Amino acid sequence: MALEARAEASDRRREPVRVGLLGCGTVGTGVVKLLRHNAEMLARKLGTRLELVAVADRSLKPQPSLGLSRALIMRDPLELAARADVDIVVELLGGRDPARSAILIALENGKDVVTANKALLAEDGEQIFRAAAERGLAVGFEASVGGGVPIIRILREALAADRQRAVYGIVNGTCNYILTRMSEQGSEFSAVLKQAQCSGLAEADPTLDIDGHDAAHKLCLLVTLAFGVMLKPDQVYTEGISKIEPLDVACATELGFALKLLAIAKDDDGAIEARVHPTMTPLSHLLSGVRDAFNAIYIQSEALGSSMYFGLGAGQMPTASAVAADILESARRRLCGGRWAANPLGYPMQSIRPARVKSMDDVVCEYYLRFMAADRPGVLGAIASVLGRCGISLASVIQRERGGAAAVPVIMRTHEARERDLKLALGEIQKLSVVKARPVFIRIEEHL
Ligand code: HSE
Numbered sequence: 085m086a087l088e089a090r091a092e093a094s095d096r097r098r099e100p101v102r103v104g105l106l107g108c109g110t111v112g113t114g115v116v117k118l119l120r121h122n123a124e125m126l127a128r129k130l131g132t133r134l135e136l137v138a139v140a141d142r143s144l145k146p147q148p149s150l151g152l153s154r155a156l157i158m159r160d161p162l163e164l165a166a167r168a169d170v171d172i173v174v175e176l177l178g179g180r181d182p183a184r185s186a187i188l189i190a191l192e193n194g195k196d197v198v199t200a201n202k203a204l205l206a207e208d209g210e211q212i213f214r215a216a217a218e219r220g221l222a223v224g225f226e227a228s229v230g231g232g233v234p235i236i237r238i239l240r241e242a243l244a245a246d247r248q249r250a251v252y253g254i255v256n257g258t259c260n261y262i263l264t265r266m267s268e269q270g271s272e273f274s275a276v277l278k279q280a281q282c283s284g285l286a287e288a289d290p291t292l293d294i295d296g297h298d299a300a301h302k303l304c305l306l307v308t309l310a311f312g313v314m315l316k317p318d319q320v321y322t323e324g325i326s327k328i329e330p331l332d333v334a335c336a337t338e339l340g341f342a343l344k345l346l347a348i349a350k351d352d353d354g355a356i357e358a359r360v361h362p363t364m365t366p367l368s369h370l371l372s373g374v375r376d377a378f379n380a381i382y383i384q385s386e387a388l389g390s391s392m393y394f395g396l397g398a399g400q401m402p403t404a405s406a407v408a409a410d411i412l413e414s415a416r417r418r419l420c421g422g423r424w425a426a427n428p429l430g431y432p433m434q435s436i437r438p439a440r441v442k443s444m445d446d447v448v449c450e451y452y453l454r455f456m457a458a459d460r461p462g463v464l465g466a467i468a469s470v471l472g473r474c475g476i477s478l479a480s481v482i483q484r485e486r487g488g489a490a491a492v493p494v495i496m497r498t499h500e501a502r503e504r505d506l507k508l509a510l511g512e513i514q515k516l517s518v519v520k521a522r523p524v525f526i527r528i529e530e531h532l
Contacts, residue, residue: 100135101415104170104195106161106186107177108141108152111200111227114404115174115411116150122408130415140164165189172414174407175199184208187223191215196414198407200227203292206301206317209308209429217433220423224410229302230255232402233395234409235381239309240430247386248310250350252532255302257377257397258286258293259325259345263362264375267333267343273326285377295324296345296360303347306381307358307439311351312431315358315439323361332454332524335495336364338482339452341528342372348529355442364452364528371532382532445504450479450528453498455513456491456521459483463518464494470516474509476501491520497528 103119105112119126119134127133139152140161146154158164165173165186173190175197177183183204187197188211197216199205205212205225216223226236230253239248254260258280265276277294280286292298300320308314325345336343341364350357365372370392374380379397384390396402417424427433457463468478482495498506510523 098132100133101130101418102135102137102169102171103174103411104137104164104167104172105139105174105176106141106164106183107175108139108144109176109178110400111403111407112139112141112174112176113150114400115176115407116152118401118404118408119411120151126408126412129412130419132419134411134415137169138164138167161186162189165195166193168193170195171418172196172198172411174411175201176407177201178203180204180207184212187212188215191219191221191223194219194221196222196224196418198224198410198414200225200403200407202228202298202301202305206304209305210314213427213429214433216424217427222414222417222424223428224407224414225305225428226410227403227406229253229305230379230381230393230395231257231397231399232405233379233381233393233397234406235306235393236309238381238393239306239383240428243383243385243388243391244430246388248351249384249386250532251303251306251310251348251381251383252371252529253299253303253306253347253379253381254344254371254374255306255347255379255381255397256293256296256299256345257379258290259296259299260374260379261285261377262294263325263328263333263343263345266328266330267337270330270334272330273328294326296322297324299345299347299360303349303358303360306347307349307356308429308431308436310349310383311356311439312435313356313437313439315356315441319358319439319441321359321361321444325362328362329524331493332452332526335454335482335493336452336526337367339364339480339495339497340367341365341452342367343526344371344374346371346529352442354440355446356439357442357447358439359444359447362526364526365532366530369532384532445502445507447503448500449503450500450530451498451506452526452528453496453510454524455494455496455519457494458490458518458520459492460518466516466518467494467496467513470512471496471498471509474505474512476505476509
């Protein structure tokens with residue numbers, strides 16, 4: 085490099101990289117704290133300072149202890165997104181709008197974007213990633229899946245040359261906490277949810293978490309990174325945990341399983357399985373040991389084999405750590421004057437195909453079944469014969485003792501069966517007069 089060019093590059097390195105923050109709630113405040121607390125270390129890593137130049141938040145008051153002076157605070161995120169003195173826009177508003185508009189404005193104005201907004205990226209990712217790719221800009225979204233667990237980089241970079249076979253994620257801390265407590269205390273779902281809300285672990289409106297939608301949003305991003313195909317949340321089969329009963333959690337343990345809300349993606353010769361539902365996993369498996377609000381993503385890759393990534397998937401500082409790492413990465417790239425050669429999803433946009441999603445009817449797995457049945461001779465036989473007629477083979481049967489009840493739980497575990505056949509069988513079994521309630525079925529992932 086010529087001497088003048090080198091001098092110019094070194095001048096550029098000395099200029100601070102300017103960050104604008106949209107939304108200063110729990111995670112935003114964590115990012116401010118981290119940038120401040122680690123300012124010196126970040127400057128050493130970067131060769132220049134990261135400077136927070138503006139924070140847009142509807143209700144933020146100055147906080148001198150965090151360096152949030154009145155001069156830094158503004159109200160309109162769209163105005164901040166277009167400001168000429170900002171290099172990197174960090175979107176932590178959540179929700180669809182104005183987050184989406186702010187991100188698009190930032191990209192149109194040549195800024196890199198960092199976001200933790202999985203719902204937005206799952207729904208509108210194509211438009212956002214395309215806008216970034218057209219301009220060679222970065223969209224950092226490490227915090228959107230697994231919070232502080234760096235799973236986006238793992239899939240995009242560390243495992244980039246390997247072929248992924250399957251991804252199994254415990255990616256919703258709220259659900260994992262509730263299922264852990266139900267298992268360890270034998271408590272009802274509603275009681276544990278209330279406890280979790282009181283301790284601030286669950287949202288006041290927990291619907292997105294407990295109905296599985298938050299996990300489905302995260303799975304959409306994992307599917308693109310793992311398999312290079314794009315799908316929308318409504319293409320992910322999604323079942324939450326609110327109907328799980330303590331009896332089934334106890335029976336799972338008795339059969340040697342833990343009950344987890346898993347986000348599962350598999351590539352079956354180009355047909356993508358993408359599903360979120362309560363799943364029984366063998367107690368001896370690493371995923372079964374992931375307790376409370378922790379997250380873990382277990383990946384099966386062709387060359388590497390199995391690997392698992394574990395840590396806190398939510399919370400102020402774990403999430404802020406992932407956001408700040410994205411800011412740093414973006415700043416490093418800017419200082420080298422570099423464009424992003426590839427899409428932040430790891431594939432150029434033109435290589436990403438729409439997903440061919442396998443229908444749930446064609447999914448094959450083992451099942452846990454529970455029937456509430458009259459305790460009379462021939463009942464087991466009647467149920468087993470319907471299952472047999474539908475081509476479903478039984479691996480084991482447990483009948484719980486009577487205790488004077490009108491109906492007793494009959495628990496069965498099947499061998500691998502096609503979901504279409506199972507549903508057909510359950511529909512017929514439900515019509516038997518000896519079966520007193522809607523049958524319960526939970527999918528088992530034995531060979532993960
Ligand atoms: N609400 C999520 C969870 C964290 O419970 O894991 C944010 O994605």
